[in-house]
Amino acid sequence: MDNITIAIAKGRLGEKGLELFKGTDMEIVREKNSRKLVFKDISGKTTFIFVKPSDVVTYVEKGVADLGIVGKDVILEENKDVYEIMDLDYGKCRFAIAGFKDRLSDKKNDVLRIASKYPQYVQSVFENRDQRIEIIKLNGSVELAPLIGLSDVIVDIVETGNTLRDNGLEILEDLDHISARLIVNKVSYRFKYGIIQEIERILGGE
Numbered sequence: 001m002d003n004i005t006i007a008i009a010k011g012r013l014g015e016k017g018l019e020l021f022k023g024t025d026m027e028i029v030r031e032k033n034s035r036k037l038v039f040k041d042i043s044g045k046t047t048f049i050f051v052k053p054s055d056v057v058t059y060v061e062k063g064v065a066d067l068g069i070v071g072k073d074v075i076l077e078e079n080k081d082v083y084e085i086m087d088l089d090y091g092k093c094r095f096a097i098a099g100f101k102d103r104l105s106d107k108k109n110d111v112l113r114i115a116s117k118y119p120q121y122v123q124s125v126f127e128n129r130d131q132r133i134e135i136i137k138l139n140g141s142v143e144l145a146p147l148i149g150l151s152d153v154i155v156d157i158v159e160t161g162n163t164l165r166d167n168g169l170e171i172l173e174d175l176d177h178i179s180a181r182l183i184v185n186k187v188s189y190r191f192k193y194g195i196i197q198e199i200e201r202i203l204g205g206e
Helices: 012-019 053-061 072-078 119-126 162-166 186-191 193-202
Strands: 004-009 038-040 046-051 067-071 083-087 093-099 112-116 133-137 153-158 170-178 180-184
Touching (some): 046 053, 053 072, 119 153, 162 170, 180 186, 180 193, 186 193
Antiparallel strands (some): 038 046, 067 180
16 A cells, blocks of 8 residues: 555544544554644554644645545635545535525625635625625634624524524525535545545445
């Protein structure tokens, strides 16, 4: 097997991805509560690096990592030059526009103020719509923005919708479906195609 490097998003999404390698030569053994960022698998041929979710696609695009496991939300926001080769079918949720009822239609002829952690994605969603927008970048508690008048609506990831309902908001429009994805560097895909196919098989591909 060729040596290969896989970037893993820190957090629940990455941890779930690692579970898919258990019982294979690509399993890694970690000390409990370890803060190490680089691990070798039990075969010694695969290196796993743990990075912030938003950085996974950068590491893969630049070729520091051959492969990456990251959420589709990050792929859409970062819009990097990588191949997305597999839906890992976990971490399912969706992007949605949310706010108070009828707020989208109320702003049809005015500037729609949109709060989001994902400004590039919001721009891509609205670029072909006949709607003027102002994007307000927030890093947390996006649901607060419509409540205090900072924005008209939000664009965020929705799983159950409970947080929206608890704050008197509702989904106004569903957008893209989100889940964990396997991405690959374009050069690696060409020159390490065999091992990449094997990894796809391990992760549940055809």
